[in-house]
Every structure is written in C-alpha cells, then in structure tokens.
Amino acid sequence: MTWTSKWRPALFAALLALLLGAVTGWGAPPAHAATSTAVTVDGTQPGRTFDGIGAISGGGGNSRLLIDYPEPQRSRILDYLFKPGYGASLQFLKLEVGGDTNSTDGAEPSHMHTRDKVDCNSGYEWWIAEQAKARNPHIKLQALSWGAPGWIGNGNFWSQDMIDYLMSWFGCAKKHGLAIDYVGGWNERGWDADWFKQLKSTLMAKGYRTKVVAAESFGWDVADAMAKDSEFKDAVDVIGSHYPCGYQSAFTSCPSSDVAQSMDKPLWASENGSLDTDGGAKAVARAINRDYIDGKMTAFVNWPVIASLYPNLFFSTDGMSIANQPWSGAYHIGATTWVTAHTAQFTRPGWSYIDSASGYLGGDRSNGSYVSLKSHDGSDYSTVIETMDATAEQTVNLTVRGGLPTGTVHVWSTDVKSSGTDDDFVRGADITPVDGSYSLTLEPGHVYTLTTTSGQGKGTATSPAKAALQLPYSDSFDKRAASKSPRYFTDMNGAFETTACAGGRSGTCLRQMAPTSPIRWTDEPYNAPYSIMGDGSWSNYTVTADALFSEKGTVELLGRVGQQGRNNNGLNAYHLRVSNNGTWSIDKSDTTWKFTRLTGGRTNTLGLNKWHTVAFTLQDTKLTASVDGKELGSVTDYSLSSGQAGLGVTGYQSQQFDNFDLTPGAPSPQHLGPVTSGLTDTCLEAENGADADGTRVLAGDCAGSTAQTWWWGNGQLRLGSSAGRCLDVTGAGTDNGSPVELWECNGGGNQQWVPQADGTLQGQQSGRCLAVPGSDATQQLVIQDCDGTAANQRWTLP
Structure with a gap:
C-alpha cells in the first residue's frame, strides 16, 4: 500500500506530473x-x-453451534458480527422461520409442530436476534420461510394456514421483545400473487408496519408480474432477488432489470454469498458495490451470517466467520467480515447513494x-x-x-x-x-x-486453540442446555427437543417432535429425522442411549458419521436400527442415500411405551449391536474409519431418547514410517520435503527420508508425526482425478482414508481411492475409481 x-489536490498532482515530464522528456508518455x-x-x-448490509441466520442450521459456545468466546463472536464499530457491524439480520425440515445444512425447529400448540421458545433464532438487538438497537430484522410443518394447508405452502402460522410467529417475536421489519414468502420457490395480497392485508389488519419482500427467488420476473397486477404491486414493498451477480461466481456483474428499476420500490440483493469466509471475500467486495452500480440494489444480504456448523456439512466454511468447535471455544474471523465492515461500519440505513x-x-x-x-x-x-x-x-x-x-x-x-x-x-x-x-x-x-x-x-x-472433543461424553438431558436442542446436537430433519420423559420415567428426555413429513425445501430421497453431534476425528467408541417407542416405528443410533451430501442428499454413516417389533439391522449409507444392509435379525418384541437400552460399538472394522445388554450380532466392514455420533428415527414418529453416552474403545494402531506403493520401489512423498499447506504429494523412489515418513492413525495420514499436516483431497474434490496435497488437519471427510482389504485407500468423502496417475511417479497423486487389481492404487501402511 x-x-x-x-x-x-488534483491541481498539485497535475503540476507534479508536468515537472516530472520536464525531467524525463517533455511529451514522452511513461511506459505504463x-x-x-x-x-x-x-x-x-x-x-x-441505502437499506443496509446484512446476513442470514438460517437457511439450514448454519448458526446452530453458536449458542452452545462458552463465554467469553460466544459474546466475542457475537460482537464481531453485530457490534457497531467492531467487526462486520451488520445492519440487517434475516431469520429463518423454522419448519422442522432441512433447509440446506440442517433443520430449524418450528414454533408449531402441530396446529394446536405454539412454543415461543423453540430453536435458537430468537436468541440470536436478541443478541443482535442488544448490540445494535437499530438493526433491522426480516422473517423468511424455507419450509413448513406438514399440517399447514394440507401440504400447500401458499395457504391461509401459512399466513396464520406467520402471524403466530410474529406473536412469538413480540414476546421476545422483537419487532419484525420485513417478511418474505417461500425462499426460492417463486410466488403466489393472491397469497402476498392476503399477507399484506393481514399485516395491516393486525396493526403491523412490517414491509413485504417478494419474491426471494432468482431473477426479476416478479417485477414483470407486479407491473401487470396493480394489487400485487401495492402488496409488495421491496423487490428481492437472490444472487443477481450469479451463484458462487466472482460477482463481477450484478444487473437487475429495467422493469424492476421502474417500480419505484427498493431493489435488494436479498441473498448473496454462499462463499468461503476467506476465499469468497473478493467476490463479496465486488458485489457490495456493483449491486448498486449495475442494478440499483440498495441492500446486500450475505448467506449465511456465520459458519457455526460441523465441518462435514456441505457449506461448512461459508459466512462472515467460522465457529464450529463449541467445546474448545475456537473460532476464526474471516476476511468476509472485513470487506463487509468497509461499508457497514461507515454508513447507516437511511443514508443515500450519490x-x-x-x-x-x-x-x-x-x-x-x-x-x-x-x-x-x-x-x-x-x-x-x-x-x-x-x-x-x-x-x-x-x-x-x-x-x-x-x-x-x-x-x-x-x-x-x-x-x-x-x-x-x-x-x-x-x-x-x-x-x-x-x-x-x-x-x-x-x-x-x-x-x-x-x-x-x-x-x-482472539480465539483459543482448537481441540478435539474428548471421550467419554454423556448427556442425560436433565441439565438445561442453552436451547431445547441438547448441547452440540444439530438436527438434519425433524426436531429433537428436550421435554418431560414418558413411560413412567421422571426427568427430561429427548423427543422427536415433528409428527408428519413437512413441506420440504430440499429434495433428498430419504428425509427421515436424525440429529448428529461431536468430533469427526472419533474412531473407536460405543454409542449408547435409552429409547422409548411412543408409537410403532424404528429408532437408530448413528456412528462414524462423515461427509453429508449437499442439501442432505446423502450421508456417510453406519446406522444401528431397532424396531418396536424386535427387528434390527446394521446398515451403511453413502452420500447419495444408498443404503447397504450389512447384517440384521430379530430379537424379542420391545413393545410400546417401555424403555430399552440400545448400544452400538464401533471397534476398528468390527461393528456390534446390543439391546438391553444382550449382543444381537456383529459384522466387519472397511468403509468408514471415523466420524461423529447421532440419533434418529426412520419416520416421523415421536420416539424418545435418554442417557446418551459415548465411551471410547481401544485405540486404533498408530504407526510411523513409509507408505509404500504397489508400483516398484515407490513411496508416498511430500514434494521437495515441504510441509506447508498446498504441498503436492507424489510417489517418489523410496529413500527413507523425512518427506516419506508418515503417521497413520484414526483414518488420517499425517506427514512426519501425529502433529503433522494431513493427506488432503484438494478443495474437498470428489471428481475422478481430483489431486491430493498436504493441508492443516481439520477432521474433514476429504482427510479421512479407509484401508480396504484389497490394499486400496478409499477416501471417506469421495468413495474413490488414492492413486498414482499413470506410471509417472513424479506426478501429483489423485483419487480415482477404485480398482483393487491396479498396482498404482495399492498401498502398504506403516
């Protein structure tokens, strides 16, 4: 700089230029x-x-872990988000109206799981809104739905039920001392003009001054519809479009439309971002300016507000900052925070562009x-x-x-x-x-x-250091957590909330609250409720929980939960499933929701409204199922070597859980030495002996050097020692031919490797195997479709 x-002033600059011209040769232009x-x-x-710079809490559980952070780290992160003159200094916060359904990287709980009961303390969005208001009383709030409970409109979102549902949510906002400044319709699902007209009239009849935003979808064609329908135009106060600069692009050009600009209404980039907190900062810096220059958009709203979600979820690094370790209190303030601050700290809504x-x-x-x-x-x-x-x-x-x-x-x-x-x-x-x-x-x-x-x-x-969540770990659900979700649990579908125990048991238990499949935003082929928690580096452990069948159905314990497919379209995980009729199975799922039954059988009927203890032991390649202390069976599988734990039900039943417990198993073997290839006399090697992020990994002539010394354990290969950098698929790539490099270990599925019986090393995230491309050992290693007969894919671990 x-x-x-x-x-x-400009005059002085001009005189200086003339002087320099006289010295270097009058009239001779500089070379550059x-x-x-x-x-x-x-x-x-x-x-x-100008209407403000903001961000979205929701659209998929992206803020979930923040409420479970310890103090003072939790308050410090919130300061970086909302405190004026400190960090991002956000002027606008959009909140998801929870619907018990997955809305990208998680499910937000509804305040009305059923038509006849309102719970104004469900979820954590009220909390984050209260925290934002406490730091910036001038911050604006918006409500937007991604999905809704299944009882609404008999499955029809665009119904009077949905408007009534929003009004009950507004009532909850009042109880939390929050005024909602703006409200939208159905995120990225178009519009129904008559519904928006009815929404506006209902707001006015109830005395709300809340402004209506439409259509919260892509493009500006809602403006064309408004131009042809004066009542629709009168019902809409703000025209909001998503990703007007393009989706996950460089955001170099950000147009609106002539019709939209002629509406005499504010135009907003009402969702932008979906980019890495550091790598996406350049694009965000462009868009904040160019939204107005190109398209006369007066608000920029980033998705999401923070990446406070687990690293195995698809958009795990998107947001202003990253906060994914509530047990250690560690966080990272991203570059997106500071490019946002360059506008938000120096303006206020109500200012005017020139x-x-x-x-x-x-x-x-x-x-x-x-x-x-x-x-x-x-x-x-x-x-x-x-x-x-x-x-x-x-x-x-x-x-x-x-x-x-x-x-x-x-x-x-x-x-x-x-x-x-x-x-x-x-x-x-x-x-x-x-x-x-x-x-x-x-x-x-x-x-x-x-x-x-x-x-x-x-x-x-400043952040404390990262640390693994240590085992053993237990939760009886009796100790009140920061929200109705148990500490560290994050729901992927349905709603798992603490409530009074049934079946004659006193105290507090965990219950799946959504009684029917919701009106969905995602399109995953398997949308049953489940909730995950914990550290992706866990390898050998037993997950145990007491379960009660409130109705006929199946409960499950999840183990070694790894990478989730985008928008919950799959999950690398093992599932122990037990039904009230006594049938059981151990299944494996992948990131396309393909299930493989590994073993199973039938035990005594478990019945309804009775408590049973279910246990799932994962020790190296052996998986064992137990109920009430009786071993049901076991199986050997090489697919998944480490990952989180979880609970679930295979349908929308109100089953209960209690006394969740994780006990460590015997440590996996951990060895230090060379990793040899099936090719003649070649070993896994860090290029030029470097150990920096991004170092290429090759297969060089075996020499016993430090560049060829690897630590193997818990599904990771680390250079030099248990504290070294990890063998990592670049950019979490999953395509055939994606390259492999060294990177700081983060527990991601792209750093987890599963040794197979045929000698291949299978990437947990991609399902593809580590390979030497062709026969040239000087090339960077890649992942390829697994072929256990190919010498370039066979490896011998230390």
Whole structure:
C-alpha cells in the first residue's frame, strides 16, 4: 500500500506530473501510464436510499453451534458480527422461520409442530436476534420461510394456514421483545400473487408496519408480474432477488432489470454469498458495490451470517466467520467480515447513494469500482472503493462539494490478497483536503473506505486453540442446555427437543417432535429425522442411549458419521436400527442415500411405551449391536474409519431418547514410517520435503527420508508425526482425478482414508481411492475409481 506524506489536490498532482515530464522528456508518455479517476462527491446529486448490509441466520442450521459456545468466546463472536464499530457491524439480520425440515445444512425447529400448540421458545433464532438487538438497537430484522410443518394447508405452502402460522410467529417475536421489519414468502420457490395480497392485508389488519419482500427467488420476473397486477404491486414493498451477480461466481456483474428499476420500490440483493469466509471475500467486495452500480440494489444480504456448523456439512466454511468447535471455544474471523465492515461500519440505513460519485475506476470494471453515500442531513459521507481485479497502482482524485464536509478524511484499507490478519481493516493516515480536493493511490486487490465518520475499529479478541472433543461424553438431558436442542446436537430433519420423559420415567428426555413429513425445501430421497453431534476425528467408541417407542416405528443410533451430501442428499454413516417389533439391522449409507444392509435379525418384541437400552460399538472394522445388554450380532466392514455420533428415527414418529453416552474403545494402531506403493520401489512423498499447506504429494523412489515418513492413525495420514499436516483431497474434490496435497488437519471427510482389504485407500468423502496417475511417479497423486487389481492404487501402511 502506498501512502504519500501529504495528500495533494488534483491541481498539485497535475503540476507534479508536468515537472516530472520536464525531467524525463517533455511529451514522452511513461511506459505504463497509471489509471487516474476523478470523482466528484456532490451532496446535491441524487441517488437511492441505502437499506443496509446484512446476513442470514438460517437457511439450514448454519448458526446452530453458536449458542452452545462458552463465554467469553460466544459474546466475542457475537460482537464481531453485530457490534457497531467492531467487526462486520451488520445492519440487517434475516431469520429463518423454522419448519422442522432441512433447509440446506440442517433443520430449524418450528414454533408449531402441530396446529394446536405454539412454543415461543423453540430453536435458537430468537436468541440470536436478541443478541443482535442488544448490540445494535437499530438493526433491522426480516422473517423468511424455507419450509413448513406438514399440517399447514394440507401440504400447500401458499395457504391461509401459512399466513396464520406467520402471524403466530410474529406473536412469538413480540414476546421476545422483537419487532419484525420485513417478511418474505417461500425462499426460492417463486410466488403466489393472491397469497402476498392476503399477507399484506393481514399485516395491516393486525396493526403491523412490517414491509413485504417478494419474491426471494432468482431473477426479476416478479417485477414483470407486479407491473401487470396493480394489487400485487401495492402488496409488495421491496423487490428481492437472490444472487443477481450469479451463484458462487466472482460477482463481477450484478444487473437487475429495467422493469424492476421502474417500480419505484427498493431493489435488494436479498441473498448473496454462499462463499468461503476467506476465499469468497473478493467476490463479496465486488458485489457490495456493483449491486448498486449495475442494478440499483440498495441492500446486500450475505448467506449465511456465520459458519457455526460441523465441518462435514456441505457449506461448512461459508459466512462472515467460522465457529464450529463449541467445546474448545475456537473460532476464526474471516476476511468476509472485513470487506463487509468497509461499508457497514461507515454508513447507516437511511443514508443515500450519490449516483454521480459511483461507478468504475477509469470507466473499466476490471480496474475496480467505487460508491459514495451521504448521511440524510449531509453531515457525513463515505466512499468505498474496491480494486479486486486491478493489476497496477491507480490514482483517484476526489473533489467534495454540495454541502458535504470538506474537512479531515479518515482512510481505512484491507489487502484482500494477503492471508495475514494484520492486513485486514487497517487505519491509515488521515487526509487533509485542500479546497475540498484530495488524492489517493490505490493498490491492486484492496478495499478502501474514505470517510468523515468516526467511531470505527477492529475487534481485539482472539480465539483459543482448537481441540478435539474428548471421550467419554454423556448427556442425560436433565441439565438445561442453552436451547431445547441438547448441547452440540444439530438436527438434519425433524426436531429433537428436550421435554418431560414418558413411560413412567421422571426427568427430561429427548423427543422427536415433528409428527408428519413437512413441506420440504430440499429434495433428498430419504428425509427421515436424525440429529448428529461431536468430533469427526472419533474412531473407536460405543454409542449408547435409552429409547422409548411412543408409537410403532424404528429408532437408530448413528456412528462414524462423515461427509453429508449437499442439501442432505446423502450421508456417510453406519446406522444401528431397532424396531418396536424386535427387528434390527446394521446398515451403511453413502452420500447419495444408498443404503447397504450389512447384517440384521430379530430379537424379542420391545413393545410400546417401555424403555430399552440400545448400544452400538464401533471397534476398528468390527461393528456390534446390543439391546438391553444382550449382543444381537456383529459384522466387519472397511468403509468408514471415523466420524461423529447421532440419533434418529426412520419416520416421523415421536420416539424418545435418554442417557446418551459415548465411551471410547481401544485405540486404533498408530504407526510411523513409509507408505509404500504397489508400483516398484515407490513411496508416498511430500514434494521437495515441504510441509506447508498446498504441498503436492507424489510417489517418489523410496529413500527413507523425512518427506516419506508418515503417521497413520484414526483414518488420517499425517506427514512426519501425529502433529503433522494431513493427506488432503484438494478443495474437498470428489471428481475422478481430483489431486491430493498436504493441508492443516481439520477432521474433514476429504482427510479421512479407509484401508480396504484389497490394499486400496478409499477416501471417506469421495468413495474413490488414492492413486498414482499413470506410471509417472513424479506426478501429483489423485483419487480415482477404485480398482483393487491396479498396482498404482495399492498401498502398504506403516
């Protein structure tokens, strides 16, 4: 970053250029002329009203683990999200209206599992909204549904039942001291114009001033429908579109439509993001500016607010930050936090854009973009500049007029290219304009904010170190957790909540609350309720729970839970299933929900409303089932070597669980030495002996070097020792030919390897095997379709 010692007005810069020209040769242009952009920030010029920068809690359990964090880490993470002048400083929070159904990476519990009972303390969204309001009383709140309980409208979302359901949710919001500023329809499922008309009239009749957002789907065709239906147009206050810059793209172009812009209504990028907290920061920096420049969108809403979910779930690193270890308190503040802060810390909803001071540097979007906003009374302004795609330094020359302040300008910057946190959200030297003009040199890959506001800052809290959740672990469900969900459990379908025990047992038990299959948002072929918890590095253990059959059906204990398919479309896991009629089985599922029965049989009838103790032991390749202390059977399987535990039911029955317990088994063998290939005299090797993230892994001539020394245990191969980096499939790839490298161990399924009886090493996440591509041992290793007869896929562990 280049900061000049004194900021000169444009005139001074021009005189300096003339002087340099005289020295180097009058009229001879420099070999690489830098782009220079003149921007006039004029307070009299028009622009649309800014509605805020926000994020979404929901759309799939992404905030679930945060409520279980210990203090003070929990409060520090919340400060980084919502506290003004500290971190992301979010101005808007969208909340999922839970529907007992999976809505991406989990299921949010409903406040009405049945038509006749309202529970205003279900879930954790009320809690996170209260925490946001406590830190920023001005934050705006929106409600949006992804799914709904099955009783609504006999399965029809667009029904009066659904409107009544939302009104009961609004009633719960009141009980929590929360006013809901905006409400939408059905996330990414289009619209029903008559339903929106009825929703608006119901809100008005009940005295709510809540504004209606439509359609919360892709594109702007809802504006076309509104243009043809005046009543529909009157019912909608905000037109919200998802991913107007493209889905999981670089967000370089963000158009709306002419019809939408002609509606005289706010246009929002009402869901954006779905990107890694660090790797997606560049795209988010572009979109926050370009949404307005290209499409006149006045709000940017990131999905999700935080990645507080387990690493084996598909979108596990998306959000402002990552908080996935509530037992250790560890968290990571992502780069997306700081590119967001460059707008959110220096503006407030109700400010106005200045259209004439917003655009592309040098008129070319590859140089970067800038937007300027002013306060409602003209007492402050901020200009936000991003140079994500620039390849050289540039100069911006700003002139301020039209009643805006011409005094000291504060400068903040983030080097988004840098991986170091010291380069995030740095305050630079103040600028003193001369006659309202000043200049700034812009570096590539940066975000800058030039502002007359004050009170900004970069939070100082730091995370503790990561640590594994140690076994043994138990939960009787009698000790009150932070929510009705037991500590560390996260539901994937249905709703597992603590309630009074049945069957003559006193105390508190865990019950599956959803009585029927919900109105779903996801389309997984198997949508039975289950809930998972714990550490992905667990290998050998016994999971035990007491179970009561409230009605006919099947309960299950899950073990070695690994990678989940996108939107719950599969799960690598072992399942011990026991039915009330005494039938039992040990099954294996994969990331397409293909089930394989490994063994099974029948024991005595267990009956209804009686408690039974079910146990599932996973020791190396042996899996054993027990009920009431009696071993039912066992089987050997090589597929899954480590993973979490869980509970489930195979249908929407209200079965209960109690006394959940995890006891460690005997440790798996852990050895240190070379890993030899089936090819002649070749060994697994870190390229050039390096041990940094991203180091390629090859199969070199066996030499006994440190680059060929590996620790094997708990399904991981680590370089050099049990503390080394892990053998990792790059980017969690699953395609045939995906490369393999070293990476910091994180417990992900792409770092878990299962030795098979034929000598192959199968990746837990992909189901493909570690291979030397072709016969050239100097090439980077890959994963391939498993072939136990191929020498390039056979390995001998230490």
